[in-house]
Amino acid sequence: MSASGARPVGAGRRIPLAWAGVIPFLGYLGVFLLLPTGIVLWGAIRAQHGPGLTLSGLKLLVSPTVRFYFVNSIELSGITAVMGALLGAILAYAIATGNPDGLIRRVYIAGSGVLAQFGGVTLAFAFLATVGPAGILMHASWYFDYPQGIGLIYLYFQIPLMVVVFLPAIDGLKIQWREATANLGGSTWQYWRHVGVPLLRPAFFGATLLLFANALSAFATIQAWDNQIAYVVPQQINTSIISEVGLASPNEPQILALGMIILVAVVMTGYALLQRRTARWLR
Amino acid sequence: MTSPVTDAQAAPTRAGVRVRLDGLRRRYGAVTALDGVDLTIEPGELVALLGPSGCGKTTTLRLLAGLEDADEGRITVGGRDITRLPASKRDMGMVFQAYSLFPHMTVRENVAFGLRLRRAPRAGRDRRALEMLELVGLTQQADRYAHQISGGQQQRVALARALAIQPTVLLLDEPLSALDAKVRAQLRDQIRRIQLEVGITTLFVTHDQEEALAIADRVGVMKEGRIEQLGPPTEVYSRPATPFVAEFVGLTNRLAGEVRGGQVTVRGMTLPLVDQAVPDGPAIALVRPEAVTLASGVAGAGGALAGSVIGVTFLGATSRVSVDLGDTTVLAQLPTSEVGSLPPGGHVTLAIRPDPVLVAQDSQAVPEA
Numbered sequence: 001m002s003a004s005g006a007r008p009v010g011a012g013r014r015i016p017l018a019w020a021g022v023i024p025f026l027g028y029l030g031v032f033l034l035l036p037t038g039i040v041l042w043g044a045i046r047a048q049h050g051p052g053l054t055l056s057g058l059k060l061l062v063s064p065t066v067r068f069y070f071v072n073s074i075e076l077s078g079i080t081a082v083m084g085a086l087l088g089a090i091l092a093y094a095i096a097t098g099n100p101d102g103l104i105r106r107v108y109i110a111g112s113g114v115l116a117q118f119g120g121v122t123l124a125f126a127f128l129a130t131v132g133p134a135g136i137l138m139h140a141s142w143y144f145d146y147p148q149g150i151g152l153i154y155l156y157f158q159i160p161l162m163v164v165v166f167l168p169a170i171d172g173l174k175i176q177w178r179e180a181t182a183n184l185g186g187s188t189w190q191y192w193r194h195v196g197v198p199l200l201r202p203a204f205f206g207a208t209l210l211l212f213a214n215a216l217s218a219f220a221t222i223q224a225w226d227n228q229i230a231y232v233v234p235q236q237i238n239t240s241i242i243s244e245v246g247l248a249s250p251n252e253p254q255i256l257a258l259g260m261i262i263l264v265a266v267v268m269t270g271y272a273l274l275q276r277r278t279a280r281w282l283r
Numbered sequence: 284m285t286s287p288v289t290d291a292q293a294a295p296t297r298a299g300v301r302v303r304l305d306g307l308r309r310r311y312g313a314v315t316a317l318d319g320v321d322l323t324i325e326p327g328e329l330v331a332l333l334g335p336s337g338c339g340k341t342t343t344l345r346l347l348a349g350l351e352d353a354d355e356g357r358i359t360v361g362g363r364d365i366t367r368l369p370a371s372k373r374d375m376g377m378v379f380q381a382y383s384l385f386p387h388m389t390v391r392e393n394v395a396f397g398l399r400l401r402r403a404p405r406a407g408r409d410r411r412a413l414e415m416l417e418l419v420g421l422t423q424q425a426d427r428y429a430h431q432i433s434g435g436q437q438q439r440v441a442l443a444r445a446l447a448i449q450p451t452v453l454l455l456d457e458p459l460s461a462l463d464a465k466v467r468a469q470l471r472d473q474i475r476r477i478q479l480e481v482g483i484t485t486l487f488v489t490h491d492q493e494e495a496l497a498i499a500d501r502v503g504v505m506k507e508g509r510i511e512q513l514g515p516p517t518e519v520y521s522r523p524a525t526p527f528v529a530e531f532v533g534l535t536n537r538l539a540g541e542v543r544g545g546q547v548t549v550r551g552m553t554l555p556l557v558d559q560a561v562p563d564g565p566a567i568a569l570v571r572p573e574a575v576t577l578a579s580g581v582a583g584a585g586g587a588l589a590g591s592v593i594g595v596t597f598l599g600a601t602s603r604v605s606v607d608l609g610d611t612t613v614l615a616q617l618p619t620s621e622v623g624s625l626p627p628g629g630h631v632t633l634a635i636r637p638d639p640v641l642v643a644q645d646s647q648a649v650p651e652a
Contacts, residue, residue, distance in 0.1 A: 174381070174383065176379045177383060177385060179348075179370070179377075179379070179383075180377070180379065180385075181396075181400070182349075182369070182370040182371045183348060183350075183370055183371075183373075183376070183377045183445075184376075184396060184397035184400055184444070184448055185371050185372075185374070185397055185401055185448065186371060186400040187371060194400070195385055195387075280386065280430060281386040281387060
């Protein structure tokens with residue numbers, strides 16, 4: 001592996017300060033990830049009556065009410081992740097087969113980068129104004145139906161995210177593999193069946209998991225879409241935080257957040273494992 | 284269709300066939316990559332196409348492989364016209380310049396892949412893959428993946444993969460260019476040994492003259508989409524047909540001289556010309572370093588062929604000596620045992636063996652500063 005040009009040149013004896021460069025990152029990680037996670041964990045297992053710790057509060061995660069929010073979250077994230085992945089992969093393939101230096105590709109990539117981050121109130125309002133019940137383009141009666149309405153809105157940022165994440169994998173398919181397949185007597189179908197698809201499979205599933213996690217943690221968009229009813233876990237966490245009555249447990253927000261953290265950790269571990277294989281094959 | 288597995292146990296491939304390229308032309312927009320290439324490769328022969336970048340050698344190979352289409356011309360293999368046949372139907376094995384092994388398959392699966400595409404039975408293709416791996420000396424690596432073996436081993440696997448399907452023709456597209464010098468030389472010899480053993484008609488493309496001269500039965504030197512000279516390595520080296528070939532293949536001294544009556548006079552020495560029809564007048568004589576001899580000290584009062592040694596490059600059995608003649612530098616290649624008496628800065632007298640030489644004239648005649 002070649003060394004980065006950012007590293008100083010020379011063989012002179014230096015104080016080993018290379019690790020100092022990661023201090024800001026570790027600080028950021030500590031303050032905004034590890035500390036909140038610790039607070040959530042502490043809140044979830046802290047005994048409500050008297051001192052000490054207890055796991056009894058975690059039983060809340062399997063209660064019918066909480067299960068409803070998790071099932072909804074997984075359902076919405078799963079549907080939009082799979083649909084976003086399929087449509088985004090087709091779009092990424094179309095871009096990859098075009099001129100690599102062409103204007104269309106540059107516009108698509110730049111546009112996808114922006115749209116993948118386009119969410120929240122702005123996106124919900126944009127959809128409401130264009131395809132909502134009184135939209136300019138159409139009057140979609142199903143706009144407020146769950147999960148169709150919100151699913152459609154989620155796809156608006158899921159598809160571009162898939163393009164951004166999956167395009168490098170398609171670009172990583174070497175022309176020599178296709179030519180070698182043809183040279184060995186293989187058809188286009190055989191190339192995709194035996195070479196292209198198997199090589200892209202880890203990248204595709206990895207990207208789908210990323211889309212799943214992306215949808216799972218989305219809050220502002222669905223909250224702006226319907227703030228009267230909680231459908232998914234992030235909405236219920238919000239409700240638990242601001243509600244003073246009706247909570248199943250005083251530490252319900254922390255327990256729900258812990259459930260989300262565990263779910264996202266499992267998904268992202270799968271993503272990291274698939275990504276490692278992709279990096280080896282399609283670099 | 285006969286199974287390539289069942290009838291292939293004895294010989295790694297079928298007997299060689301004749302390949303003919305007639306008037307191949309290929310343009311990319313305004314650029315002419317191939318400008319009427321004619322080439323016949325005899326059965327079992329290895330022809331190397333040699334030339335600088337952009338000369339059309341790789342395009343020739345890709346047209347033969349069917350990876351690109353010719354604008355004009357005809358390609359026949361074993362008498363069969365394959366000009367419009369897709370690559371997948373041409374029955375050719377190819378080793379690419381960059382590593383082209385499939386990273387998600389083991390070495391054995393890579394080698395057996397062509398047979399898998401032909402729906403050969405699993406047991407047969409596994410057996411065939413192991414035979415091919417034995418041929419290239421890699422049976423121990425059969426269950427490894429591409430990233431777990433070296434670059435040289437990857438290219439040997441690629442060769443085994445190309446041969447496993449019993450191709451009619453073997454195409455080698457600069458297969459050694461990404462390897463280090465020692466591995467390159469070893470693999471070059473191994474490719475030649477296997478090619479002779481298998482008896483397959485082979486086209487080898489390279490920009491490395493040493494590689495081409497070492498491996499080929501005949502070498503074709505290409506320039507601007509045409510083959511300038513095609514012949515055995517010794518002929519291409521010792522009797523180059525054009526100044527371009529003389530300068531591209533091997534090192535050449537460019538010495539200003541005067542052509543008169545079918546001879547060229549260089550610094551008082553008269554040398555015969557390869558081409559007697561060269562018109563009289565100023566010219567640049569192209570002289571091989573091996574044709575230059577050196578003697579210690581300056582004969583008489585010096586003169587046009589007296590100079591001083593600038594430096595000596597050790598090449599093993601031979602050494603290359605740079606001599607400053609005042610207005611130009613001349614290279615001489617001598618046995619290393621003779622170089623000991625020629626220290627840098629020492630005065631020498633230079634002589635040129637009276638072999639026939641080529642001359643460059645007009646635009647080709649660019650005297651050295």
